[in-house]
Amino acid sequence: MDFLNALVALSNFVIIPAIAYGSQLALGALGVTLIYGILRFSNFAHGDTMAFGAMIGVLVTWFLQSMGVSFGPLPTALLALPFAILGTMALVLITDRVVYRFYREQKAKPVILVIVSMGVMFIMNGLVRFIIGPNDQKFADGERFIISVREFKALTGLKEGLAIKTTQGITVVVAIIAVALLFWFLNRTRTGKSMRAYSDNEDLALLSGINPERVVMYTWLIVAALATTAGVLYGLDKSFKPFVYFQLLLPIFASAIVGGLGSPLGAIAGGFVIAFSEVTITYAWKKVLKYMLPESLEPSSLVQLLSTDYKFAVSFVILIVVLLFKPTGLFKGKSV
C-alpha cells in the first residue's frame, strides 16, 4: 500500500506535470530547432511568437464564448487554435518578407540575424502588450479534471489522490498529434524531404533544384503552427501572461541545445529532459519519502533540493554541462 501511495504521489506531483510541461517545451523547442536548421540562426523572438499565437487564441476563444459556442467538456480554445495558427502564420510570413529576407539575400552572419530577431522580439512583445495588455488572462473552460483527487481516492481507496487536469491530458494528446504530423511531413512528403535536404547541405540542395524561398516559407508556416500550439497549450495549462512566454525562451533554448540544435528528435528529447529535471529538482520529496522509508528515517525537512524559484538555474546547469561535454547535444545536431 505504501509503495502504491508513494507511486501515486510521485505521479501526481512529478510525473504528470513534467510530462505536460515537457510536451509544451518540446513543441517550443521544435520551432527553435527548425528555424536553426533551415534559416541558421537562434530566433530570440520565438517566445514572443508563442505569446502572439496564444493571444490570438485567447481573443478568438473569448469571441466564441460570447457567441455561445462551446466544445462540450473540452476547452473552447481548441476550436480557436486553427484561427490562432492562421493569424500567427500571417504574422511570421509578413515578418520574414519585411525583415528577414533582406538579410538572407545579403548572406548576413548568423549573429546579425540574432540581433535582428531581437528587434522582432521587441515589436512582437510590444504588439501583444498593446493588444491584450501585460496582465494575466484566463480563457480555459470546459471540464477542469479528467480525474480529480476525490474521485481517485474513492475509486482506489488509497490515501494519496491523483488528479489529471483536462489541460494536461489535452496538452499531451495535441503534442503527440502535432509531432506525428510534423514527422510525417518531414519524412514522407516532397516538401518535407526538400526541407531536410536544405538543412543538411544548402549548396547541394540548391544544385538539385530546390527552391530555397519555398523551403523557408514552409519552415515559417510550420514554426508558426508549432509555436501557437505550444503557446495556447501552455496558456491553458498555466495561465496566459505575455511576460511568462519571454521567460520560457531559456528552457526552450536549453531543450533545443541539449537535444542538439537542428535535430527535431533531439528537441523533443531535450524538452522532456529539461522538464523532468526542473520538476524533480524543485519538488519537495518529503511526501514521497514518507511512504518509502521506515518511520525512524522519515525526513524532517521538505527534502527540496532547490526552491522552485531556481528552476531556471536547473535548465541552465544542464545546458552548460551538455555544452561543455557534448557540444552537439544528445542527438547529433549542428555545430556551425
Next chain:
Amino acid sequence: MSDSLKKTLLFGAMALLLVGEGVFVSWNSALGILNFGLISAILALGVNLQWGYAGLFNVGIMGFVALGGLAVALTSMPPETEAWSASGGWRILAALVIGAAVVALTVVVQKKVSKGRAKLIASLVILIGGFFIYRGIFDPGVAFVEAINPASAGNIGGINPGGENYKDHGYMTIIGWIVGGLLAAGVAWLIGKTALGLRSDYLAIATLGIAEIIIAVMKNEDWLARGVKNVSGLPRPVPYEIDLQNSEGFVATAQGLGIDPVTASTLYVKLGYSLMFTAVLVLILVGAQLALHSPWGRMMRAIRDNEAAAEAMGKDVTNRHLQIFVLGSAICGIAGAMMTTLDGQLTPGSYQPLRYTFLIWVMVIVGGSGNNLGAVLGGFLIYYLFIKVEVWGPEIMTLITSGMADDSWLKEHLIDSAAHMRLLTMGVILLLVLRFSPRGLIPEK
C-alpha cells in the same frame, strides 16, 4: 560633411533635445533624463567594449547591472550586528566557502583524473556529498539571519562603518560603485571561464541564463539583501533635499537666484549626481578610447575580424576574450551600482531583461558598434526616446482617436495601451537602423 562636424552636430542635437526638455517641460525632468542617459552611456560603453571590439555577444547585461546594485547595498548599509554571530552570518560565509571548495575540487578532479568511470564517480560523489554538507551548514545560518527582525532587516547588512549614523557616510556608496565593478568582474570571470569557448549564439543563451539566475538569487536570498522586500534608504554621496531646504545659506542663495528653494534643492541634488556621473563617464570613455587606439585595441579588432588569422599570429584568443568580457562586465557593474545609488533603493523585482539587456543593445547598435562616441550618443538618444515615447504615445493616440465617439471601447483601449508603444518603437528603431544604416549613427572608422 567632415567626420568631426557630423559628431559635433549629432551631440549638439542631443544636447538641444535635453535643453528643450528643460525649457518646455521642466529642468527636473531634463536632469533626470540626463542622469539616466549618463548611466546608459556607460552601460553602452561596456557592451560596446565586448561586442564592438571583440564581437562577444553578451545578453546577460541585466545580471551585471543587478550585481552592481547589490554591491551598493552590501557596501553602503551598516552591518546588522545581531546577524553577525557564529550561528548567523559567519556560518553562511563558512557554507559559501565550503560550496566554492566543492566546486573547485570537482574542477580539479575533472582536470587531473584520467578519463574513465572513476572520474565520473568521484565527481558525482564530491558534488552530491558536497551539496548536502553545504546545505546542512547553510540552511540553519540563513534561518537564523532571516528570523532577526524580518520586517525591517532579516539580512546581514553591509559594511558601512557609521552604524546608526550610516547616512553620514555617503562616500561608502562611491566605494560601492568600485565594489560593484569588482563583483561584476568576478562573476564575469567565472562565466567567461566556462562559456567563452562556445560559439556566439551559445554564449548568448548562456549569458541570458546567467542573468536570470543572478536575479533569482537576489530575489530569493533574503539574508543577502532582503530579496523582494527591497533595501531602501541607501545613503547618498550628495546632500539630502530636506537638509538643503533647512539650511539658511542655501535658501538665501536660491532666493537670490530667483528659484523656489524646494525646486532648487532637487535641482542641486540632481546636478550633483550629473557631475559625478559625468566624471565617471569621461574617465571610462577616455580609457576606452586609449585602449581602442593602443596595440591592444588593434589586436582585439584583429581577433574579432579573423580569429583564425589572429591565432596563427600567436595571439591567445580565449584569454583576450576573457579579458575583455571581464572588463566590459565590470563597466556594466559600475553603471548598475550608480543606477541603484540614484534610485536610493535596491529592488530586485524591477530588473527586466527588455529594459536592462536588450535596450542597451539597441543603444549600441543605433549609436554605432565599435565606436565609443557612437555608444555614448546611442545611450543618450535611446534613453531619451524610451522615456519620451511613453509620454508621447498616449498624446498621439488621443489625437488620432479624437474623431471617434467618446464612449467607444476601442478609443479607451487604444489610449490605455498607448503606453506600451515604447517597446514597439524600440524594435522599429533597431530594425530600421540595422537595415538602412547597419553601422549606426557614428560608424566605426
